[in-house]
Amino acid sequence: xxxxxxxxxxxxxxxxxxxxxxxxxxxxxxxxxxxxxxxxxxxxxxxxxxxxxxxxxxxxxxxxxxxxxxxxxxxxxxxxxxxxxxxxxxxxxxxxxxxxxxxxxxxxxxxxxxxxxxxxxxxxxxxxxxxxxxxxxxxxxxxxxxxxxxxxxxxxxxxxxxxxxxxxxxxxxxxxxxxxxxxxxxxxxxxxxxxxxxxxxxxxxxxxxxxxxxx
Amino acid sequence: xxxxxxxxxxxxxxxxxxxxxxxxxxxxxxxxxxxxxxxxxxxxxxxxxxxxxxxxxxxxxxxxxxxxxxxxxxxxxxxxxxxxxxxxxxxxxxxxxxxxxxxxxxxxxxxxxxxxxxxxxxxxxxxxxxxxxxxxxxxxxxxxxxxxxxxxxxxxxxxxxxxxxxxxxxxxxxxxxxxxxxxx
Numbered sequence: 001x002x003x004x005x006x007x008x009x010x011x012x013x014x015x016x017x018x019x020x021x022x023x024x025x026x027x028x029x030x031x032x033x034x035x036x037x038x039x040x041x042x043x044x045x046x047x048x049x050x051x052x053x054x055x056x057x058x059x060x061x062x063x064x065x066x067x068x069x070x071x072x073x074x075x076x077x078x079x080x081x082x083x084x085x086x087x088x089x090x091x092x093x094x095x096x097x098x099x100x101x102x103x104x105x106x107x108x109x110x111x112x113x114x115x116x117x118x119x120x121x122x123x124x125x126x127x128x129x130x131x132x133x134x135x136x137x138x139x140x141x142x143x144x145x146x147x148x149x150x151x152x153x154x155x156x157x158x159x160x161x162x163x164x165x166x167x168x169x170x171x172x173x174x175x176x177x178x179x180x181x182x183x184x185x186x187x188x189x190x191x192x193x194x195x196x197x198x199x200x201x202x203x204x205x206x207x208x209x210x211x212x213x214x215x
Numbered sequence: 216x217x218x219x220x221x222x223x224x225x226x227x228x229x230x231x232x233x234x235x236x237x238x239x240x241x242x243x244x245x246x247x248x249x250x251x252x253x254x255x256x257x258x259x260x261x262x263x264x265x266x267x268x269x270x271x272x273x274x275x276x277x278x279x280x281x282x283x284x285x286x287x288x289x290x291x292x293x294x295x296x297x298x299x300x301x302x303x304x305x306x307x308x309x310x311x312x313x314x315x316x317x318x319x320x321x322x323x324x325x326x327x328x329x330x331x332x333x334x335x336x337x338x339x340x341x342x343x344x345x346x347x348x349x350x351x352x353x354x355x356x357x358x359x360x361x362x363x364x365x366x367x368x369x370x371x372x373x374x375x376x377x378x379x380x381x382x383x384x385x386x387x388x389x390x391x392x393x394x395x396x397x398x399x
Contacts, residue, residue, distance in 0.1 A: 006305075
């Protein structure tokens with residue numbers, strides 16, 4: 001879902017930055033209430049964890065690999081706003097310190113992955129955890145991948161309609177929704193399965209680890 | 216305003232300008248300007264930017280050329296504009312990363328600088344460890360590892376990172392508290 005710079009029009013990324021900036025400020029305000037010597041390092045550590053989870057390759061049958069995102073796991077374990085901030089920081093770090101991913105795509109990725117992904121994962125977890133914990137965790141992981149992918153596909157697919165020259169040629173991303181939706185969404189439906197499994201296993205492991213550290 | 220914050224503002228203005236200009240000639244001129252600003256590092260910068268965009272842009276460009284051929288329209292202007300813009304923006308970002316100190320540019324917020332600094336240092340450590348895990352699996356396998364071996368290796372790496380994150384957070388919390396970070 002990493003969109004390089006140059007594919008998103010300013011008509012899209014400028015309002016998205018305004019929206020994301022408001023949410024970042026609100027998230028920082030929410031998290032700041034809990035921000036102390038304990039929570040601040042945790043935010044940094046989970047940012048680094050989300051960063052590295054995005055590097056861990058999940059092998060798929062047939063030799064291909066997918067990359068985990070860990071958004072569902074972060075949201076379920078540490079809450080939606082913390083996950084939103086951590087994922088946004090990861091994306092900012094990737095764009096501005098490692099040169100990976102675009103600065104113009106940053107607010108779109110942050111809102112899609114950290115916003116929609118994290119909060120839908122949290123909602124799935126809260127709604128279904130009492131019925132079946134593993135199913136809730138799996139769905140949290142799956143949704144945290146599939147829904148952001150759908151949103152990114154829609155944003156990309158709208159670019160030819162939003163920005164075109166006098167002759168009707170696209171100025172930014174050149175393909176419409178009929179191409180972007182299947183091209184982006186179908187692989188992520190499969191990647192989401194791997195992410196769902198990772199969320200179940202990661203949550204179990206983290207719960208065990210926390211109780212071991214607390215003992 | 217310190218030098219790095221000024222560079223950050225110039226970088227953001229450059230990004231905005233490059234997305235508001237649509238003439239390939241001006242986009243090309245912008246790229247030449249960035250390479251001139253890079254000085255002796257121009258060739259390395261261009262090579263790095265080309266490598267970074269190669270896979271994504273080749274896929275998009277070939278797909279668009281095929282679609283244009285199918286619909287009997289000329290793809291050249293769109294392809295030139297798209298590829299020059301992406302190359303210009305990527306080169307600009309790499310030049311900014313090489314010339315500016317982001318931590319100093321963001322030092323108006325103590326908390327933000329602290330979180331970014333801590334996350335960055337841990338991310339660097341984790342990235343090195345991730346590469347070590349990858350090389351360890353490759354060096355211990357005579358032939359391409361089976362799917363199950365790769366699952367086990369990924370699970371072992373992920374569990375190590377989870378554990379390391381918790382320990383790092385606990386250690387940082389103790390270090391912060393002992394230095395009175397929140398009481399200055």
